[in-house]
Amino acid sequence: MTRRMTGGLCALALLGAAWPAQAAQAAQVCAWIVESADKEGLHQFDLYLQADGEADVYYMMKGQGVTTENSRTYSPGKGTYVLHRGRTAKVWGFGTNVDAGADIDIVAEIHEYPKDIFDEKEPPLLGAATLRRHVPDDETTVPKAGPAARQCFTAPPPRPPGG
DSSP states (O other), X not given: OOHXXXXXXXXXHHHHHHHHHHHOOOEEEEEEEEEEEOTTOEEEEEEEEEESSOEEEEEEEEEEEEEOSSOEXXXXXXXXXXXXXXXXXXXXXXXXXXXXXXXXXXXXEEEEOOSSXXXXXXXXXXXXXXXXXXOOTTOOSOOOOOGGXXXXXXXXXXXXXXX
């Protein structure tokens, strides 16, 4: 093999090794919370995420949940999630009866994917989606969320496997 061919093969091998790192790009991630209710008054709260590219995120559910003068219901949680380009994913859900006069305070914080999932320190915050409202005494249907309910932000490129 000639020196010229060897140099070309080395350059090709280096380019191939660097390709996955160059292909990974930041993604626009959007988060929103949907509230729905059935005829019996059971309200469902669901967190949806969607990205325009590959993204690894960590979500944390915060806020007070559903509160009245005498009660509080909530199911906060947290977890990691891998998002794929253009696919909408329901990553969390919670259901409860909601009485007239209740206050709803549900916050979905979206963080960078943690370097160590067992680390107690929260990873950097990327953005949050919130659902906060007071349930009026005369409410018969859940109000539809407007475009402001969808919060979008930039997530860093996914980490390489084992990285």
